[in-house]
Amino acid sequence: MSHAVAPVRHILIEGNKSYHNITEDLVSPTEKSPTREWIVAFTLSAAFLALYIFSIVWTVWKGIGEWGANRTINWAYDITNFVWWIGIGHAGTLISAILLLFRQRWRTGVNRAAEAMTIFAVICAGQFPIFHMGRVWLAFFIFPFPNTRGPLWTNFNSPLLWDVFAISTYFSVSLLFWYTGLVPDLATVRDRATGFRRKMYEWASFGWTGSAKHWQRWEALSLVLAGISTPLVLSVHTIVSFDFATSVIPGWHTTIFPPYFVAGAIFSGFAMVQTLMIITRKVLRLEEYITLNHVESMNKVIVLTGTIVGVAYLTELFIAWYSGYIYEQFAFYNRVFGVYWWSYFGMMFCNVVSPQVFWSRKIRRSIWWTFFLSIVINIGMWFERFVIIATTLARDYLPSSWSYYRPTWVEISIFAGTIGLFFVCYLIFTRVAPVVAIAEVKSILKVAGDQYIGKNANKKHH
Amino acid sequence: MHHDNGIWVSTEDLSREESFLQSAEREFSVETIDQTDGKWQTNRRDFLKLMGFGLGAATVAASCEIPVKKAIPYVTKPDEIVPGVANYYASSFVNGGDYCAVLVKTREGRPIKIEGNSLSSVTRGGTSARAQASVLSLYDNRRIQFAGKVKDGQVEKTDWSKLDSEVKEKLAAGGNIRVIANTILSPTAKKALGEFLAKYPTASVVTYDPVSASALVAASEQCFGIAAVPDYRFDAAEVIVSFGADFLGTWISPVEYARAYSANRKVSGRKGSKMSRHYQVETHMSLTGSNADNRVQVRPSEMGAAVVALYNALTGNSGGPKLNDKAAAAIKKIASDLQAARGKSLVVCGSNNIAEQIIVNKINDILGNLNNTVAFGAASNQRQGDDRKMEALIAEMNNGQVATAIVWGANPAYDYPGAAFKAAFAKVANRISLNTTLDETTLLCTHAAPAHHALESWGDAEPKQGHIGIIQPTIAPLFNTRQAEHSLLEWADSASLDRQDDQPYYKYLKAHWTGSLFNEQSKYSTPGAFWDMSLHDGVFEYPAPGKTVSFNGAAAVNTGAVSQPSSSELEVSFYETVNIGNGQYAHNPWLQEMPDPVNRTVWGNYLSIPVEWDGKDIRGWNNLEDGQIVELEANGQKIRCTVVRTFGQTPGTASVALGYGREAGGCATGYGVNVNPLLKNEGGFTQYYLTDARVTPTGDVEKDFACVQHHHTMGVQGKQGDKTVNVDEAVLAFQGSLTERSIIFQTNVKDLDKLEAKMEEFHEHSGHLNSKTLYPTNEEYFGTGLKWGMYVDLNSCIGCGACQVACVSENNVPVVGKNEVKRHHEMTWLRIDRYFYGDIENPKVVYQPMMCQHCDNAPCENVCPVNATNHSMEGLNQMAYNRCIGTRYCANNCPYKVRRFNWLDYTTADVWPANEERIFHGAGDDTPFYADNLVRMVLNPDVTVRTRGVIEKCSFCVQRIQEGKLTAKRESRAIQDNDVRTACQTACPTGAIVFGNLNNPESDVNKAQKNAGALAYQVLEEINVRPGVRYSAKVHNANEELFS
Secondary structure, three states: OOOOOOOOOOOOEOOOOOHHHHHHHHHHHHHOOOOHHHHHHHHHHHHHHHHHHHHHHHHHHHOHHHOOOOOOOOOOHHHHHHHHHHHHOOHHHHHHHHHHHOOOOOHHHHHHHHHHHHHHHHHHHHHHHHHOOOOHHHHHHHOOOOOOOOOOOOOOOOHHHHHHHHHHHHHHHHHHHHHHHHHHHHHHHHHHOOHHHHHHHHHHOOOOOOOHHHHHHHHHHHHHHHHHHHHHHHHHHHHHHHHHHOOOOOOOOOOOHHHHHHHHHHHHHHHHHHHHHHHHHHHOOOOOOOOHHHHHHHHHHHHHHHHHHHHHHHHHHHHHHHHOOHHHHHHHHHHHHOOOHHHHHHHHHHHHHHHHHHHOHHHHOOHHHHHHHHHHHHHHHHHHHHHHHHHHHHOOOOHHHOOOOOOOHHHHHHHHHHHHHHHHHHHHHHHHOOOOOHHHHHHHHHHHEOOOOHHHOOOOOO | OOHHHOOOOOHHHHHOOHHHHHHHHHOOOOOOHHHOOOOOOOOHHHHHHHHHHHHHHHHHHHOOOOOOOOOOOOOOOOOOOOOOOOEEEEEEEEEOOEEEEEEEEEEOOEEEEEEEOOOOOOOOOOOOHHHHHHHHHHOOOOEOOOOEEEEOOEEEEOOHHHHHHHHHHHHHOOOEEEEEEOOOOOHHHHHHHHHHHHHOOOEEEEEOOOOOOHHHHHHHHHHHOOOOEEEEOHHHOOEEEEEOOOOOOOOOOHHHHHHHHHHOOOOOOOOOOOOOEEEEEEOOOOHHHHHOOEEEEOOHHHHHHHHHHHHHHHHOOOOOOOOOHHHHHHHHHHHHHHHHOOOOEEEEEOOOOHHHHHHHHHHHHHOOOEOOOEEEEEEEOOOOOOHHHHHHHHHHHHOOOEEEEEEEOOOHHHHOOOOHHHHHHOOOOEEEEOOOEOOHHHHOOOEEOOOOOHHHOOEEEEEEOOEEEEEOOOOOOOOOOOOHHHHHHHHOOOOOOOOOOOOHHHHHHHHHHHHHHHHHOOOOOOHHHHHHHHHHHOEEEOOOOOOOOOOOOOOOOOOOOOOOOOOOOOEEEEEOEOOOEOOOOOOOHHHHHOOOOOOOEOOOOEEEEOEEEOOOOEEEHHHOOOOEEEEEEEOOEEEEEEEEEOOOOOOOEEEEEOOOOOOOOOOOOOOOOOOHHHOEEEOOEEEOEEOOOEEEEEEEEOOOOOEOOOOOEEEEEEEEOOEEEEHHHHHOOOOOOOOOOOOOOEEEHHHHHHHHHHHHHHHHHHHHHOOOOOOOHHHHHHHOOOOEEEEEEOOOOOOOOHHHHHHHHHOOOOOOOHHHHHOOOOOOOOEEEEEEEEEOOOOEEEEEEEOOOOOOOOHHHHHOOOOOEEEOOOOOEEEOHHHOOOOOHHHHOOOOOOOEEOOOOOOOOOOOHHHOOOOOOOOOOOOOHHHOHHHHOOOOOOOOOOOOOOEEOOOOOHHHHHHHHHHHHHOOOOOOHHHOOOHHHHHOOOOOEEEEEOOOOOOHHHHHHHHHHHHEEOOOHHHOOOOOEEEEOEEEOOOOOOOO
């Protein structure tokens, strides 16, 4: 990218790389036979995907009654997982769109994988609102299409309908953005490929020639998409939070939800990027492209958003107390000390306490700490959604209807299955496309390559 | 382009390939779509190919076979049937001594719903859950479908004529003949039985009741010379004391008593309102006890002591067995209350101890209640059983003195106390059953001569003297069964039975009515008119003899013969539940799935144990928890039962319901545990308690422990250190978390003005919070035309559950089975929430019927993404099932949690039969409950059967509203309140539910609300959902000095 160069701060490409080295390093994983690790991981993921398919067929065949939800807690695992996955899907667009606009060069190392992760996470998220329907075969009713039923229209007051639009828009824009970025890199792969592979990549790269006009159009499109995506990063989780915020249920009916959800989403998204990138850079030997500087930058975002989320949790408690309203007070009291107290404390520890260690530069730059905490944070964010959904519903207005929820094997299988679905997609992605954006990394080589700046700068370079 | 400068961009560029050069040429050219080479255009042939494939694929996909069900029209339409229009027939619900005057609603010749008959002066239009559910037992495929010999647990089909000749042969062979029956209310049946007894001089009838009131009847005979249950006049009583008699739920004639009782319990929001005062002395929390103003807890063995204590307090005597101090002090105060209401009080006793019953009669005598609240003018026939005769019969049978036993509607092999019956019965050579199902007794019989279901039968019933109800068939017999009376007359070779007639017993019955009964009245001049009007009205009432009684001095009060208090650590009492009785109603899935009003449990009986407060936590006695299985050892026997913690259970006692643990005869088989074998007979009367009981935890937990309510209290109080706190809130560690909710308001009647002031403030506050609106035009919109609303008087509601079963029956609400209820998947549109409040050890209860509130600002409506739930112009929150995709968002957002989701295929309405839910375990549920076409006959054709995956809920009986509107329209007049009465409203025995048009200031619902003044409120009024249902505060009349 030919944007203006900000004063040099970090080495983002190590190892005295030439443009050729970059191409070699990044394209070669798509050209070699899969490694044993990949095969093992893929088999495992595919097994989980099979479990997913089985449990979904089971649900549709037998009915939602195979889940543990009940007359009081009508949503539990399903929507918890939906919000969890949607949250994870927030880092990609944030990195590619907002950081692009903010001219954060470190994004080039991770944006490709993060965007891919976004897309796969949104695919996983989308499964839940679809299959939580009692009559999924009529799911098309949620689209406002001309019909002969009156015509019967959808209910534009319903946050669930807003979800449909928000998520489908987010998915299509993210997909477009991601694929747009991929085109020049796919062309690079094509140029090195032969035979059938070449044909496929030729088709996939839309006849990219690398001409100046192509680059010009490509950059223009990237910028436009970044412009469209930026509000989406904020809007999607805002709208997801409306599912709860616009209801009348104490503990859901809260105006703080939109910012709190968005911060939480970015928080969990970055945690997931960390989890994936730490594995990817190791397995694909991309340590020189996804450097500790990248890891550290992302950890800074994590500690920031984690703290925002923590402030939100405390604000909720304060406002509940301050409201003087018994249902509100009890709802939040119940969150902390009620039947699901363990999930609240799990959430508090994982999301608010644990990321605070990132104030230490040493820990921020520690691969092991980062990996461990990224997992902890993702567990914490799952707890957060569970707390909001199941705990709230379990104790609402009428004590006569209070109930308790336990997931069944079907729900657990579906959740585990979506993880399989996610990794199947991700593993295929690592085999077919460069996991680091080649063109974009090349564009920052001269301002972030270690042969130009930092301690290696006086070396002879290509 | 030319790499003069040595720069190339690709290998193609380097080698100057033709294609590259061309593309380089084109790089900055402008292409339009028109200039493409046409590669993507489809030609005509391709189009046809694609279309052909598409059509073919669609045809193959769409040709999956869907079963076709044919509806066949009448060839010749019967005159009285108009398709789509219901016919109502007046009849009576009778089962043993249980009676209710009913109207049977039939559609296209099928009985589908039971309504109360308001022409009856006994039940006055009220019904019970049992009566409501009786229509389902008609369509029970486990009924015996033909006559025959009973072999290997089955009936071997024979012709009736063959069976008759065989039976007659055995009867003629000599030896003693015994007819074993429960209470027989029918005068005509008794006449038929008389003919049978006349034919066979060695025959006699032995009557017993599944839950005995034998001592009560015997005491009446001794004290007043009349062997009958007195006519208790609860409406004339200002102070009511009940010693363990569950008169609102199960005792003798609950529908009648509930109606009368509630007459004095209605208060309006005015200072100085009066209501009766009700004391209940009992062991376990019965439905009646839960409605009492004060409960005095006694151990079951102390009941006699309690009765004597009252007698002593009234007479100044002393002595008698020792009662616990707390109860003794309370009874003294009760005595002074009673004395202040001389002639206007009523003492009843549910115990089966004759000495206690005699003392209670004496107490009523002392209090001047005889011929006032305890009258014999219209004495009740509803309990005629005599335990002593049954004991004698068992001895006879054991001695081989009985040759033939005919069981008529009774099931002694299951419900007769102890274990002696079965063995004795086996010694009878010929055992003939007239029962409708293959129950425990019929299985032991040699012959089955199955009777009709009541809805297929002709008959009559005289529950009280001067009141005779008609039973008329509302459907032709479904199976090859025969009326029991017909069978008896046949075997008696009766000359008055016209065997050539289509309906011989009908003729016999009519002859009795137009003969002797016609002469009892003077209103109708011809027997024909008399018969027609009686049949039309369903009841015939003639002035009762008007007998007055006085206490027979010879009936000695013997305080030594009452039950003697035991010092054993644990006593266990046995009781009858509101829904199941002693098993007579067990095989009815609607009743099984109706939660017990107090325990809120379904599909089983559970051992109620007391709840204790240790200053920190609410615990079950011995730290037992709900669902734990214990071994109960009593009377030398051991049974395993599941524990349920019950508030109000007397410390040192446990209670368990009768009627469960059925072994045969229907869907209840295998649910709960049979406790009848544990019962003891003392002095000729069955005792419903045992001392020296022991409970040992087994460490097991019942997997399917099904209770619809997990949280039971709304501010029960106890001591924490020195101060009194709401202990349920202390457990939640949040004082105010329950009591500050605007769900239940309650007060003592003497503090009515305080509550009124509080509620006025509450209404004002809510009004202020709700005053802002984004849609100001809505007020006007809702203010015009019809606006349906409901008013529920919590003070009249006794929690009996009739409305709930009526709702299930009216609205095709599915039965889901025990496991599904356990998972909180129950489908009831109307539930009765039960909250305890007051003293933790001896709390009061408030029942709150909870159904869709039909909010004007309905939170469910705006969250449905597909508009499946929406608001009608008449203020109804309505469901379009076909539009529902089942996101369940509406159910989450309902503050009242009244929306029900079809989690599984409960109604077998699904496309895939593989998913049909098996509801009953154990009893060989080969066909899923609703997949049985016989069961489906009970469905109301006006109400859609919902499929899996959709939400459903109370519709305010929209089909009835529609029908009422059509009626009014046809008659060219404005719709009136009584054009539309919801199923719950008509079922209610106490008139607690009023329904009508809120926009009509003169409507019943508005009048009732106005009458309640500030006491009328909306649940969660302040959250601005604007419900269409209003409740009134619960007012009790507790004697607050009772325990001080």
